Amino acid sequence: MADLHSTFTEFNDCIRLNSTKKNQLKTSRSSVRTDIRTYFSNNRDKHTVSFKGQGSYMMNTTIEPLSKEFDIDDGVYIFGKEEDKPSVQTAHNWIYDAVKNRTSSEPLDKNTCVRVIYKNDYHVDLPIYYVFDRSEDQYTFLDEPPLLAHKSKGWIESDPYKFKLWFDEQAKDRPQLKRIVRYLKAWSNKKQQDNNSLKFPSGMIFTILASENYHSDERDDISLLETLKAIQKKIDNNKFFTNYSCYRPTTDTSENLLEKYSASTTKSNFLDALDSFIKSGDQAIELESKKDACAKWQKHLGDRFPCSNITDDESKSSAKQFSQVESILIDNRSA
Structure with a gap:
């Protein structure tokens, strides 16, 4: 046989993601995170922000697509009191405004994320979550799972890090x-x-x-x-x-x-x-x-x-x- x-x-x-492309994606992700941190520091008094990578990049199962357009998912976690939770669209607007000047291409405000598009055939997807409470461990949450800002379904429970x-x-x-x-x-x-x-x-x-x-x-x-x-x-x-x-x-x-x-x-x-x-x-x-x-x-x-x-x-x-x-x-x- x-x-x-x-x-x-x-x-x-x-087919697997090579180290050169992996480093390129990681660098772009870091730059986007800096933009968002700066925006929240300058514009949001009642909220803080943190990040967790998610998806195939974090699980090391990414492949090189035939289209050559790579992507990376980076969860944006907004922390604040329950009474200060914004509408889903407002949360999307915050992230959009934070990254709108990162590249020459205009970001896309998609149903479940804001997408930052790079010319080198890749993009960074930014799903947005709201968290009411935070434990000392930045990778776990107390009481309830994070809420994903879904433009058609509203705030829905989602925990991609637990899936990882x-x-x-x-x-x-x-x-x-x-x-x-x-x-x-x-x-x-x-x-x-x-x-x-x-x-x-x-x-x-x-x-x-x-x-x-x-x-x-x-x-x-x-x-x-x-x-x-x-x-x-x-x-x-x-x-x-x-x-x-x-x-x-x-x-x-x-x-x-x-x-x-x-x-x-x-x-x-x-x-x-x-x-x-x-x-x-x-x-x-x-x-x-x-x-x-x-x-x-x-x-x-x-x-x-x-x-x-x-x-x-x-x-x-x-x-x-x-x-x-x-x-x-x-x-x-x-x-």
Whole structure:
């Protein structure tokens, strides 16, 4: 059987966020934080501000998107008394005003964040939270979780840092899990590049599904395939007696994150793509030729999946050895 573990780890090195880009994003994040601190120091007497990184950057599962446009999420935490809590739009306006001169591009005031756009093909997303009380530990909060300023839903409970802590525990001593998450994100990125109208689940959903259905193996190709099969058994209710659902392990635990991807066509396209990925993986594992197996994976993971360096010397050697044994048997029978 074709063992492509080394090819997968090479692919991981290709798609993961490199140190140069990571430092660039970190520097930009630091500059944005300085702008916001300065704004609050000069304009807000009843509020203080702090920050916590969140999302794939903090969990070390970021991939280089095919569009080349990186992003980083940095939570802005506004602290103040309950009676001094601003409206959601006012909170957005504060952050917008704080960062509006950071780059030459005008910030975007999105539904759940303010986005600072940099010309070097990346942006910093700033979700805004309000906290009534603060413990001595800056990473935990007393009583209730932070409130996210959501422009269409109002102030809603949300605690992305606890999600990070949850994933850190899942990935503890299991570096392979982070690679599996990156492979799933690369698959999703490739599929959506091929079809702009295709709507795949978010990176958070893939992170949860991978963590809850992770199958460890010394080979990444087998680990990915078995994890995909476990995910399918959990969510594909067309084939199994199961529910099409994925619940957040932290606030809000009652939210089915797959609900927004449950429209008939959206759901069907995703589950069909998942099934096709699994079938190709099964075929790849069983093939003798590494080149042929690599082509099966590359179909779903894209041209960045490194097949060009693969030679079939081992397969040819095996075939040659078999031919020699067969020849000896024939000669012996002839004798």
